[in-house]
Amino acid sequence: MAQEKPQVGVGGAGKELLVPYILLLLRNVPVHGYELMHQLGAIGFGTIDQGNFYRMMRQLEKESYVCSEWDTSSSGPAKRLYSLTEVGEQYLQTYADQLQKYQDILKQFFEMYSKMFDFYLFPFNNEGDEK
């Protein structure tokens, strides 16, 4: 617990956004894992562990959020082409709702943060001291 450096998101944007982003990218067009990883890297998920990434994709498939088929049409090793399922689409929508709520929570944090910052600067300014 409690990390050495603050690492909330950026440069590795909070992993709770990883799944929704994956589903979002697949919503558009079927993509294979390797490329998906690179797209995610471009978005801002700095370093995603390859091993865990593929494991996660298989898990998402197991849970029916995505489905896959082998694509041997192009050169190089066979690609597993992932697509978003109907279940995944619904999941994404639910997730988006939750993220929206999370946005509100973040907003609330910053309101408190500024308020406390004022307090920090002016501890004896007792506006709102209702006791």
Added chain:
Amino acid sequence: MAQEKPQVGVGGAGKELLVPYILLLLRNVPVHGYELMHQLGAIGFGTIDQGNFYRMMRQLEKESYVCSEWDTSSSGPAKRLYSLTEVGEQYLQTYADQLQKYQDILKQFFEMYSKMFDFYLFPFNNEGDEK
């Protein structure tokens, strides 16, 4: 990986907000662990594991973000009174900056989400198709 239900934050607001909230609460006035836990509960962190909570507090102390002293003045078992350190204050500020960036990423997600939703609805409307 990949959770059974979408559970981003609410009702147990994403644990990545736990540490900043703790520091935020301590910024105001020294508080002891037990009360801190209840304050966090009131904020929206539904169920925090007590064991892990205390372990985390000791960890935060080890990393010099907070410091503690025993308070035996009041009745009942001795309380460990936590205060925010200068290091903790700086950490909180850094964390807040990161959270702000995270907010931007979230915003970006929703922009992409709506855009993709349009695509999903009108796949052959090729505005912005620059290839």
Added chain:
DNA sequence: GACTCATACATGTAGTTTACACTTATATGC
């Protein structure tokens, strides 16, 4: 004064997750 209850802090640990290293396989260029 033994018993129960609430407060306060802490440890033990099974089960899961993560980070990091490693493996397999195909095609291309030299």
Added chain:
DNA sequence: GCATATAAGTGTAAACTACATGTATGAGTC
């Protein structure tokens, strides 16, 4: 043949989490 890039995957020690349990103090009560 051999290095390199692509593509997907396995193995596993260390870290983290959830849940159960332990220790201790004081207050009320019968």
